[in-house]
Structures are given as C-alpha cells and as structure tokens.
Amino acid sequence: xxxxxxxxxxxxxxxxxxxxxxxxxxxxxxxxxxxxxxxxxxxxxxxxxxxxxxxxxxxxxxxxxxxxxxxxxxxxxxxxxxxxxxxxxxxxxxxxxxxxxxxxxxxxxxxxxxxxxxxxxxxxxxxxxxxxxxxxxxxxxxxxxxxxxxxxxxxxxxxxxxxxxxxxxxxxxxxxxxxxxxxxxxxxxxxxxxxxxxxxxxxxxxxxxxxxxxxxxxxxxxxxxxxxxxxxxxxxxxxxxxxxxxxxxxxxxxxxxxxxxxxxxxxxxxxxxxxxxxxxxxxxxxxxxxxxxxxxxxxxxxxxxxxxxxxxxxxxxxxxxxxxxxxxxxxxxxxxxxxxxxxxxxxxxxxxxxxxxxxxxxxxxxxxxxxxxxxxxxxxxxxxxxxxxxxxxxxxxxxxxxxxxxxxxxxxxxxxxxxxxxxxxxxxxxxxxxxxxxxxxxxxxxxxx
Amino acid sequence: xxxxxxxxxxxxxxxxxxxxxxxxxxxxxxxxxxxxxxxxxxxxxxxxxxxxxxxxxxxxxxxxxxxxxxxxxxxxxxxxxxxxxxxxxxxxxxxxxxxxxxxxxxxxxxxxxxxxxxxxxxxxxxxxxxxxxxxxxxxxxxxxxxxxxxxxxxxxxxxxxxxxxxxxxxxxxxxxxxxxxxxxxxxxxxxxxxxxxxxxxxxxxxxxxxxxxxxxxxxxxxxxxxxxxxxxxxxxxxxxxxxxxxxxxxxxxxxxxxxxxxxxxxxxxxxxxxxxxxxxxxxxxxxxxxxxxxxxxxxxxxxxxxxxxxxxxxxxxxxxxxxxxxxxxxxxxxxxxxxxxxxxxxxxxxxxxxxxxxxxxxxxxxxxxxxxxxxxxxxxxxxxxxxxxxxxxxxxxxxxxxxxxxxxxxxxxxxxxxxxxxxxxxxxxxxxxxxxxxxxxxxxxxxxxxxxxxxxxxxxxxxxxxxxxxxxxxxxxxxxxxxxxxxxxxxxxxxxxxxxxxxxxxxxxxxxxxxxxxxxxxxxxxxxxxxxxxxxxxx
Numbered sequence: 001x002x003x004x005x006x007x008x009x010x011x012x013x014x015x016x017x018x019x020x021x022x023x024x025x026x027x028x029x030x031x032x033x034x035x036x037x038x039x040x041x042x043x044x045x046x047x048x049x050x051x052x053x054x055x056x057x058x059x060x061x062x063x064x065x066x067x068x069x070x071x072x073x074x075x076x077x078x079x080x081x082x083x084x085x086x087x088x089x090x091x092x093x094x095x096x097x098x099x100x101x102x103x104x105x106x107x108x109x110x111x112x113x114x115x116x117x118x119x120x121x122x123x124x125x126x127x128x129x130x131x132x133x134x135x136x137x138x139x140x141x142x143x144x145x146x147x148x149x150x151x152x153x154x155x156x157x158x159x160x161x162x163x164x165x166x167x168x169x170x171x172x173x174x175x176x177x178x179x180x181x182x183x184x185x186x187x188x189x190x191x192x193x194x195x196x197x198x199x200x201x202x203x204x205x206x207x208x209x210x211x212x213x214x215x216x217x218x219x220x221x222x223x224x225x226x227x228x229x230x231x232x233x234x235x236x237x238x239x240x241x242x243x244x245x246x247x248x249x250x251x252x253x254x255x256x257x258x259x260x261x262x263x264x265x266x267x268x269x270x271x272x273x274x275x276x277x278x279x280x281x282x283x284x285x286x287x288x289x290x291x292x293x294x295x296x297x298x299x300x301x302x303x304x305x306x307x308x309x310x311x312x313x314x315x316x317x318x319x320x321x322x323x324x325x326x327x328x329x330x331x332x333x334x335x336x337x338x339x340x341x342x343x344x345x346x347x348x349x350x351x352x353x354x355x356x357x358x359x360x361x362x363x364x365x366x367x368x369x370x371x372x373x374x375x376x377x378x379x380x381x382x383x384x385x386x387x388x389x390x391x392x393x394x395x396x397x398x399x400x401x402x403x404x405x406x407x408x409x410x411x412x413x414x415x416x417x418x419x420x421x422x423x424x425x426x427x428x429x430x431x432x433x434x435x436x437x438x439x440x441x442x443x444x445x446x447x448x449x
Numbered sequence: 450x451x452x453x454x455x456x457x458x459x460x461x462x463x464x465x466x467x468x469x470x471x472x473x474x475x476x477x478x479x480x481x482x483x484x485x486x487x488x489x490x491x492x493x494x495x496x497x498x499x500x501x502x503x504x505x506x507x508x509x510x511x512x513x514x515x516x517x518x519x520x521x522x523x524x525x526x527x528x529x530x531x532x533x534x535x536x537x538x539x540x541x542x543x544x545x546x547x548x549x550x551x552x553x554x555x556x557x558x559x560x561x562x563x564x565x566x567x568x569x570x571x572x573x574x575x576x577x578x579x580x581x582x583x584x585x586x587x588x589x590x591x592x593x594x595x596x597x598x599x600x601x602x603x604x605x606x607x608x609x610x611x612x613x614x615x616x617x618x619x620x621x622x623x624x625x626x627x628x629x630x631x632x633x634x635x636x637x638x639x640x641x642x643x644x645x646x647x648x649x650x651x652x653x654x655x656x657x658x659x660x661x662x663x664x665x666x667x668x669x670x671x672x673x674x675x676x677x678x679x680x681x682x683x684x685x686x687x688x689x690x691x692x693x694x695x696x697x698x699x700x701x702x703x704x705x706x707x708x709x710x711x712x713x714x715x716x717x718x719x720x721x722x723x724x725x726x727x728x729x730x731x732x733x734x735x736x737x738x739x740x741x742x743x744x745x746x747x748x749x750x751x752x753x754x755x756x757x758x759x760x761x762x763x764x765x766x767x768x769x770x771x772x773x774x775x776x777x778x779x780x781x782x783x784x785x786x787x788x789x790x791x792x793x794x795x796x797x798x799x800x801x802x803x804x805x806x807x808x809x810x811x812x813x814x815x816x817x818x819x820x821x822x823x824x825x826x827x828x829x830x831x832x833x834x835x836x837x838x839x840x841x842x843x844x845x846x847x848x849x850x851x852x853x854x855x856x857x858x859x860x861x862x863x864x865x866x867x868x869x870x871x872x873x874x875x876x877x878x879x880x881x882x883x884x885x886x887x888x889x890x891x892x893x894x895x896x897x898x899x900x901x902x903x904x905x906x907x908x909x910x911x912x913x914x915x916x917x918x919x920x921x922x923x924x925x926x927x928x929x930x931x932x933x934x935x936x937x938x939x940x941x942x943x944x945x946x947x948x949x950x951x952x953x954x955x956x957x958x959x960x961x962x963x964x965x966x967x968x969x970x971x972x973x974x975x976x977x978x979x980x981x982x983x984x985x986x987x988x
Contacts, residue, residue, distance in 0.1 A: 004489075008562045034746070036851075036964050045855075045961060049766045053563065053591040058583055059854045060569035060576075062553065079549040081570045086481045087550070094548045098523075101528040101624035103632055136590040154769035156962040184962075193763055194777025197901075204769075356848040362772075362900050378900055398897070448901035449773075 021069035025040035041162035058164040071110035122178030155185035182208035187229040198447040203228025203386040204380035206420030209429020228381035231394035244355035245440035285409035289339035340433030372403040412436035501582035510559035512662035524650040525631035528743035550750035553853030560588035562598025601833040611807025612807035615702030619653035635716030649679035683722035690726035728923035738886035747971035748892035753934035761859040772900030784826040787938025792867040793821035803971035813846035851965040865972035881918040906930040
C-alpha cells in the first residue's frame, strides 16, 4: 500500500527525532539518479517486443526516504528504502556523518518554512485500481492486431501509483498522491533485422505522464505508429541541405528542451557553460509562447518546487520574447505548455508547399554553446510534404543547425499535444505544439532503421 | 504446507518464535532488513518458500534474487562538496554527496512459456510468497500473447559463494579521509593559475546478491566496486577546456584508490587543460593515421562492438528505445568485422573488471569467449533465453539486473580488444613509428551515432598531433568518423604489446525501459588505425 499521510508523518518524525543537525530536509518522491528514474510508490510495466509480451513486471510499493541535513552550511544526504526505525536512524546518521565531513557549501540556502501550495489533484482512483487483467487487456488488442497484420511491434506501457511527501525542520510539510501512466510503441513493417532492414518501414508514437488511464488511447497511439510504419516502407533519398520541416510535438520537444537550457544559461557541453539570455530579448519568432503550468488540466503536475517553494504558473517566452529565465527564484522549466493556437498537425502540414515531416529524433545534442549548435538524426518516420500533403517516405538523415536560428525560423505552430519520451531526449508528458521551421539543415543520409 | 525445522530456523533467523492461531508459525520480532540481508541461511529459507510457491502454481522455471545495493558518491567542486556537472557518469548525476541503501527481492517465473516478474522491498516470507504468486499470475497473462513458449538452455546447478577480491572495504574508510583526498586534489589542480575549476569524485558500490532457482542453484555474491578521478578546467583567452585524469574503474577495494596517488597527477592534468585551451582548432579534413590510447578506445569498443553484439538487440528486443544493431544472428561466423589484428574477447571472469562476478543474474557461471577473432565475428552476448538464437546450447552469462526492482535482461559484459603478441610494439614504439598522425587520448561522450550503431563520429578528451614519431602539439575539435564500424575496424593496423593493455571502462552504461545501469570494462592496448577519416567538430 502507498503510505498514508499519517504513516509518512510517523516516519518523518522518527527521522527528526534521530537527527542532531541544524537543518533537516526529508523527502519521499520520484527522483532521478544517474540516468535512472526511481519511483516512490508502485510501478507496473508491460514491455512487449516482437509483438508479444516479454516482461510484465509489478514492483510493490517502495518509498525511498531522502534525508538531507545541514550543520551550518555543511551538508550531507543519504537515501534508504528501509523504513523501520533502525533503517531510518541509520540513514540520518549516514547523512550527518557526510555533513560533518563535508567542506562548507558557500551557496547553501536556508530551508523555507511552511508554504501554501496550490491544490492540484493528480490522483485518479480508477488508474490506481487498475487490475493486472485490465492492464493486459489494454495491450492485448494491440498485440493481436500486430500479430494478425504481420507487423513487428515493441512497446512500453506503465502505470504508477506514486507518493510525494516533504517536510523540513523549519516546519514545511507537503503530501500528494499522484497516478502516472504512459505508453510508447515502435512498429516495424516486418521483422527484418541487421543490415537488411534499411528498406523496411518503422513508426513510433507515444504519450507520457498522464494522470488518468482513461485518457491514454493505446489503440489510437498504436494506429499512428502502424500508419507511419506502413507509410515509410522503401524510404527514398532526398537532397541534403536546408528544408522547411514540420516537427511533430515529440520531435519539437527535443529542441524546446535544449532551447530552454540555452536561454537560461544552464546548457552545457564538455567543460563549457553558456551565458543566460536577457529577459525582454526576442529569442524566437512570434509564433512561440512557452509557460510552466502545473495546474493545466492535461498536466496536473506537482506544485512543490525546488527548495520547497510553491511552483506556480510562469511565462517563459511570450510571442518569441523571453519574459523570465528558468532557474533560481523563477523555478525550473517543468510542466511546459506551448501555446499553439487552434491548428491541427494536418493544418500545419497543409500550409507547406514543399517540405519534410519529422516524427521522432535521436541523439539531438548541443555540440557547442557559443554559438548554440546542435546535431542529431531522424528516427521512425520521415516523410516528404508536397502541396500540403504527405508525399512518400524519406530516408532518415542527420541534421546540423544553430538553435538560435531554429527558434527564429519557426513559421507556424499547431495546438499542443501530450508528449512522451521515456528516456530519449524529448520532454515526457509536456504539452508541445508541432512546429514548422524554415531552413532546417540536413547534411547526411542514414540507412539506419 | 509443511516446512522443515531447518527451513523454519532459516526463516526466523534464529530468533524466538511463537505459535499463532490457525497453525501459522511466525517470528516474534521481525528482524530489520539490514540484518536479514547478511544472513544467507535466512535468504535460503526465503528462496525455498518462494520456489515452493511457484512450483505449486506449475512454473517450469523460477528464480529469486535478494539484493542490497550500497552506493556512496562523493564529489568535490573546487573546495565545495556539491553537485556533479558535465561529463561524469556519461550522463546526469546526483546533486549531493550521497549514500544510498536499497534492499529488496524479486521473483521471476517462467510459466506457460512466458515470463512474469514481481518485486518488493519488504523482506518477509509472507511477502515473498505473495510476490511469487503475483509473478505466476503475470506470466499466465503474458502467455496468451507468446507465439512460441520461451525455453531456456540448460545450466549446471551451482551452489557457491563468490566475493570480489579486495583488501580494504571502501565503506569502512572514514568519510573525512575521502573528503580530504578530494579537496587536496582540487587544491593541487588550482595551483595552476590558468585553471578556473577543479572537480574530483569517488564512487563506491557494494552489491550483496543472493540468487536461487528452481533447479537448485543457491549463490551468494558480494561485488565491491571502486572508482574515482578528477578533471581540471582552464579558461584562457576566452576558450574553456577540460582535461580529465582517466582512472580505470575496477571491482576492487579502497586499496586501489590509495595506490593511485591521485594528487600527484594534478599538476600534469592542470597543465594539459591549459595546453588544450590554448590549442589551435584542427584544420585537417581528410584521411590520417590515428593512434588511440586504451581510454579513448574503450568508448569506441563499447559502441561499435559491445552494443552491436548484444544478441537481444539483433532480435529486436530493444527496438522501442535503445535501438537495434547492424548485425543479425546469422552473421556469426561469417561477418568480416575488421582487420586480422582485430581480436575481441568478452568475459565476466577476468579479475577486477567491472562486469566480473562469479555468476550472472540467472545462475550461469561466468566465463570468457571470443567475439571477434582475426577480424571475423564469432560470438554474441547471450542469456539462457537467447543462446539458441545463435545455435548455442549454453548461455554466455550475460543476464543482469541492476537491483531488486528491475527485471533481468541481457546486458553487456566486459568486451575488450586483445593486445598483440610479445613482439608487438610498446605505445612509445608505436608513436615513434608513426610519421604523421593524431593521438586520441581519453573518451569524450560527445559522440555521434545512430540507433543501429552504423554511422559513428568520435572525439577525445585530448588530441595531439604526431609528427615524425614525436607527439607534438595539442589540437582542439578533432574527430574521427566512419560510415559503419566495419569500415573503421578494417583500418586497424597495429595493436601494442600485452604489457600496454589496460582495463579501461566507462563510468556506467544505461539502457532499458525503465533504464538500468550497468558496469563493464573495455580493456585495450594502444592501437593505430591507418587512414581514418578525421576532421573538425562533430558532423
């Protein structure tokens, strides 16, 4: 069972009582460690490949306790998933031992006291109560279809029932339950593998970080991937160089994530950090507006921000003008919503005389900071656009461009859609529009599928 | 169900017991997990209960893992103990000095020809039996979608204990001493006035793994890992450059860290960071001889040989995220991967290497085997499930799981380039024998590669020009690239002698949905490639 408020308070009280540090900050929450996501709660995953279920996993509730302590500005931290009194006391003792040994942290900031957090419901009882049979039924139809059509499908479907709780020695307290589900699927037109696979078709589609299973359209997402797979068989080479490109929301998200890092000055490459842009600067075309909206009905994210400060709505970019810089008092650029107006993806495509539609991308990385230069490659469906219509599959290709020019070359946007990335370079569970971008530079074709 | 006295004692860990209503027998006082995890007899009892439960449900195979991971990461940013930036761990990083304890168990069953898996952090017999039943339920449901029953190749039954050879437990070394070491390294780096940042870290793992399966295997293992290093950053005339001191991460105790004498290398690394910041950008765009040191080769090996020979990739198991490979199972024995001096060995048994242990995570005794012999592909990385895809009747022992809450999957072992014979040149002789070329030293994660591991572009932490057999000046921005790994490996011309072979390794390797970390070594001698395509910033 997921811990109740009372149970969490009792665990936190044990930790507070054990601590001798000046400051104690306790958390039970999802966290990220070295490319590994750790769920606080239960997680159930169905992973299928070659169009059959190969892993169905249930991890019973686990509530890792994160203990952060400070003696003055000497800090230490420890994590344990053993919540018996001995385990809790051991974690506190280890955190304190580290803090005593640590050198002073000159950027140490004192803890915030009690705060008022917006009420953002994120828990869906029906999703938490989803049975294993229901989870199986959710993908069984998809798998039957893939098998019947001779398609090769690989998918990832998860349902998490999570807890987020925080308390500190300054009196702050936060407790929130949330459910989380998502689905990603790759469909290949057949099961050819190795070097012979470069003529087959491959399609991908996903949606991530939804609160309600009822909002996750697994058959619909799979339909999109199947259509892309069947539509991308025998991809054709195309002329390298600048093209007008429509990036579907998941592909656009990779670039938005990097842009936010560049504008905030947090982007980095090896040994180099960028300088932040100045608020008030026109950093993108007037089509781009981005904000953090934890309470958006399609986001329903946590209102608990870094250091315990409430996380509210904040506009980052408005009609291409940088209004606020992510980080510090402004909070992080999470729960992003791209304000895209009313057009559908099809409407955006219809506005392109000659161009390219990009579904997904890979290895999109910042190579230099100044200028902000990225490259990467397309994946799982690249299509020619002619006279506002899709006009056949194209070979995957590498691209290389300047991010600042990319932002200024945005010519059109769609209404935003829920994105899914699951470990790739996009933004999982944000609301991103499709982008039409001029002068998007491709430089090398690829046979990889 | 009857349980024997011996089993009862195991389950209770020797504590007093009381008889409860309805004939149930339980321990009076639950023992904390950190005690139970050290009690092998108790874990055997837990496994007995799990395996009985799966047998009663008709499982044809079942295994259980009881795992405790203890991780300690300490990093110093100049004179502050704090966050970890940039190129560390080949990815992102924890924000604080960290000690982590993670304990739990999992049960995997093969029933009706399909897998089921369930896990829990609660160490108790009741929980274990419930989790075993849940795993059976899940397998039954998955079986409805499986076209052909999953079968495992046989493995002898092993009952054994295995511990990483080490002298000094890293977790017993006082924190003060470790922090003082890091601060001293950074102090030494910053004595060079042209440096503007020093960053150092230590990373220790202690994995306590108990494994048992329905076939009778009972294996207790303890893996101890030690790693640590530093980098210097220089900022000269508006150019920032970072130079890392490459330590080969090993499975070993703290004696390794003591023996490295890390501060003694700080002056050289700081000077090289300054030299790198002052170095001109590469102006060459064409073909050139390239010499790589073991730490540069290790990432190249990882991406061009390690991942492509993961058999589960060839059969499209990782398609939805990590990707596929240009190799297919039928390539084994026929694919010309590289030049005749290209010999790759995979292993999980060579002493001190990162993937080395006694047994894999499905009870297979670890071993060593050829992957590439004289340029030809001769082996893949297999598990008990996938060995038959290449016609083998025994697993190579590549089933791994990072922790109790992650499902076992095929993962990369140590995959290493073999050195030449005793008459092969030393690294110094190799450079002396190179008329004009580039020396790539240390890996950099700023690589370009596709998800089928075909096209590759690599750079290095430092690159020097070689002129008339002499290492001359540094260059910035140099890369080498190729349309596919075979093109690159066919240009391998010389590997240095056995004395020059080093157990180089990445900091970690992360794949899977959800992601799992992995540790592996890619040992290598120095090597010279003829006429590689080289050029400026990655493209």
